[in-house]
Amino acid sequence: MKKNNWLTFGFQVGAIILALLFTTAVLLLAGAPPLQAYLSVIKGTVSSMDNVTNVLSAWAPLLLTTCGVLITFAAGLWNIGIEGQIMAGAIFTTGALRLLQNSSLSTGWILVIGFLAGLVGGAIWAALAGVLKIFGGVNEIFGGLGLNFVATAFALYLIIGPWARPGIASTSGTLMFPQKLWLPTLPKVALSPWALGVGLIVVILVYFLLRGTHFGLRLKAVGKNAKAAFLMGVPTWQYSMFAFLLCGSFAGLAGAIQVTSVYHRLTPAISSGYGFLGLLVAMLINYQALWAAPVALFFAALNIGGIQLPIVLKLDSSLSGVLQETMVLFVLLVEGARQQLFRKR
Amino acid sequence: MNSSSILLGLAGVLFGAAPIMFAVIGETITERAGIINLSLNGTILLSAMAGFAAAVGTGSIFLGFVAGAVIGALVALVVAFSSITLKQSQVAVGFVLTLLCRDLSYFLGHAYIGVGGPRLNAVPIPVLSRIPILGTLVFNQDVMTYGSFVIIFLAWFWIFRTRPGLMLRGIGERPAAAYVRGANVNRLRYIYTIIGGAIAGLAGPAFSLSVKAGWAGSLSGLDGYGWIALSITIFGGWDPFRAAFGVYLFAFLQWLGLVLQPYLPNIPTQVLQVAPFPLMILTLLLVNISNAEWVQRVLATLPEGTRRVVVKLLRALRASPPASLGVPFESE
Numbered sequence: 001m002k003k004n005n006w007l008t009f010g011f012q013v014g015a016i017i018l019a020l021l022f023t024t025a026v027l028l029l030a031g032a033p034p035l036q037a038y039l040s041v042i043k044g045t046v047s048s049m050d051n052v053t054n055v056l057s058a059w060a061p062l063l064l065t066t067c068g069v070l071i072t073f074a075a076g077l078w079n080i081g082i083e084g085q086i087m088a089g090a091i092f093t094t095g096a097l098r099l100l101q102n103s104s105l106s107t108g109w110i111l112v113i114g115f116l117a118g119l120v121g122g123a124i125w126a127a128l129a130g131v132l133k134i135f136g137g138v139n140e141i142f143g144g145l146g147l148n149f150v151a152t153a154f155a156l157y158l159i160i161g162p163w164a165r166p167g168i169a170s171t172s173g174t175l176m177f178p179q180k181l182w183l184p185t186l187p188k189v190a191l192s193p194w195a196l197g198v199g200l201i202v203v204i205l206v207y208f209l210l211r212g213t214h215f216g217l218r219l220k221a222v223g224k225n226a227k228a229a230f231l232m233g234v235p236t237w238q239y240s241m242f243a244f245l246l247c248g249s250f251a252g253l254a255g256a257i258q259v260t261s262v263y264h265r266l267t268p269a270i271s272s273g274y275g276f277l278g279l280l281v282a283m284l285i286n287y288q289a290l291w292a293a294p295v296a297l298f299f300a301a302l303n304i305g306g307i308q309l310p311i312v313l314k315l316d317s318s319l320s321g322v323l324q325e326t327m328v329l330f331v332l333l334v335e336g337a338r339q340q341l342f343r344k345r
Numbered sequence: 346m347n348s349s350s351i352l353l354g355l356a357g358v359l360f361g362a363a364p365i366m367f368a369v370i371g372e373t374i375t376e377r378a379g380i381i382n383l384s385l386n387g388t389i390l391l392s393a394m395a396g397f398a399a400a401v402g403t404g405s406i407f408l409g410f411v412a413g414a415v416i417g418a419l420v421a422l423v424v425a426f427s428s429i430t431l432k433q434s435q436v437a438v439g440f441v442l443t444l445l446c447r448d449l450s451y452f453l454g455h456a457y458i459g460v461g462g463p464r465l466n467a468v469p470i471p472v473l474s475r476i477p478i479l480g481t482l483v484f485n486q487d488v489m490t491y492g493s494f495v496i497i498f499l500a501w502f503w504i505f506r507t508r509p510g511l512m513l514r515g516i517g518e519r520p521a522a523a524y525v526r527g528a529n530v531n532r533l534r535y536i537y538t539i540i541g542g543a544i545a546g547l548a549g550p551a552f553s554l555s556v557k558a559g560w561a562g563s564l565s566g567l568d569g570y571g572w573i574a575l576s577i578t579i580f581g582g583w584d585p586f587r588a589a590f591g592v593y594l595f596a597f598l599q600w601l602g603l604v605l606q607p608y609l610p611n612i613p614t615q616v617l618q619v620a621p622f623p624l625m626i627l628t629l630l631l632v633n634i635s636n637a638e639w640v641q642r643v644l645a646t647l648p649e650g651t652r653r654v655v656v657k658l659l660r661a662l663r664a665s666p667p668a669s670l671g672v673p674f675e676s677e
Contacts, residue, residue: 137633321448336431
């Protein structure tokens with residue numbers, strides 16, 4: 001490694017230490033024992049086979065959303081609407097499974113169609129944000145946010161309305177699907193190799209797409225300077241739209257995984273915040289697809305590790321979020337400081 | 346529904362709009378200076394929690410509001426430091442902060458869930474509150490609601506009628522020109538970002554000590570208001586009066602949804618509650634669509650008479666941001 005790279009690395013380690021210090025201060029402020037809290041998070045991820053499989057199960061959808069926003073970030077777009085795109089995917093998957101569950105199709109085909117439906121649902125929802133941005137001049141951040149809330153409302157409407165559980169009007173979720181419609185898992189552990197496979201294939205795909213293809217290069221040109229790219233003959237709006245569609249498709253697949261392999265039904269919180277978390281991962285890895293898989297795994301572990309905090313230490317599970325977000329914040333700040341310090345060399 | 350309950354309902358609209366008003370006016374001031382503070386949604390949650398905790402801890406509602414303003418100012422300071430001094434993306438930092446503040450409010454506020462706390466009382470203004478209709482509507486509110494009226498006029502007067510206000514517009518529109526005229530652009534941007542953040546920080550306690558008194562963590566129902574406030578800032582075209590119109594329109598429509606609920610039994614409450622969001626998208630579409638390229642192209646093909654009418658209509662709706670919004674300034 002060159003001296004400069006070591007320096008950058010050192011700054012990043014410094015940022016992580018600062019994030020840990022900040023989070024420790026937050027814990028002390030809440031009157032909680034910091035060491036025990038961290039130990040509880042670590043225990044929550046590795047202490048049992050169940051925990052490890054939960055982490056890996058969370059990894060798959062997070063990989064998909066991270067890869068999705070790497071595409072939109074490359075095109076210079078802030079796809080905050082990704083949460084709604086996961087939801088739309090989950091709604092479409094649930095709809096497809098409901099339609100087909102009593103048909104004569106084999107379960108394998110029903111699941112495949114369910115996944116495709118999720119992909120289409122996510123893509124449609126992303127297309128809405130794209131159309132608003134490209135043809136309506138509405139900033140994708142605000143269009144996307146509005147669409148997130150609309151998607152949640154639509155899911156709620158379905159859950160208490162047409163898809164309500166027989167006899168109960170509850171917003172907690174639809175009736176659970178029969179076990180034959182659950183994504184097949186490995187023997188003895190609740191981990192689906194299919195979900196993980198989809199996630200890992202997409203990571204590899206996106207890595208090579210952004211790194212080694214003509215398409216990726218032009219996409220980045222659109223993101224860096226749309227006007228110049230347009231003058232060079234890149235069909236700018238088509239590329240932006242395609243970035244939205246691709247990201248939406250990945251998000252929709254994440255929704256399909258949540259329905260078929262995690263919750264086995266539609267719930268109002270089915271996205272588990274993986275859309276926003278994907279945005280955070282992308283920022284933390286400085287938009288480099290190479291690091292997407294390990295950092296997404298780390299964030300998935302933090303998420304799962306925090307779940308036990310309310311039971312063990314009577315703390316809110318949002319501690320994981322605090323740690324994830326301070327890490328991203330301090331990495332951004334420290335990187336800014338490094339750039340300013342070494343600017344005039 | 347009789348006329349007096351409608352009147353009380355409308356007074357409730359003005360009351361319920363107060364927190365959003367502080368958020369929108371604060372953000373308007375910040376963005377006028379050329380900085381986007383995207384952390385609003387998290388700022389409101391954290392300042393609501395901190396304001397409630399401070400008021401419970403000290404027994405003073407006033408200190409609760411001070412705490413809210415301090416939180417708002419601190420978060421804004423981070424935005425200002427990272428974007429002005431460190432030249433990082435305002436959107437990226439704002440987005441991380443909005444999530445961080447939300448999680449901090451849930452984590453630190455865990456102990457305050459369901460705790461009873463103080464609440465602002467209505468303070469009828471003598472004489473004025475006895476004016477028919479207007480008295481009930483405007484002069485029988487709590488202090489923060491009066492404050493939300495005053496802040497509209499104050500902000501407008503400052504931005505459009507004072508010399509420092511002219512400078513404020515200058516550093517958001519053409520910072521280079523303002524710099525030549527002797528303005529310390531980056532210092533002013535710091536100051537206005539912090540002031541705007543402090544004003545927006547009042548929105549939190551205005552919820553937790555008045556409009557939606559108490560703290561219930563993620564069930565407080567405050568998540569989302571910050572994003573609405575950011576949209577209304579755009580809808581308001583960075584003009585306090587137009588922004589105030591947007592805030593009241595939003596609050597009125599929310600109230601209307603509640604009132605109409607019994608007449609629309611097929612639509613669940615949860616759906617009516619998010620009705621403002623499609624509306625928000627629609628209003629953003631209306632104020633932005635004339636900026637889209639294809640609209641200009643279609644306009645050019647229209648016959649002269651029609652075109653003039655359409656252009657006039659679009660221009661009335663359009664809101665153009667300060668020219669240097671989100672653009673860092675370097676003097677050299």
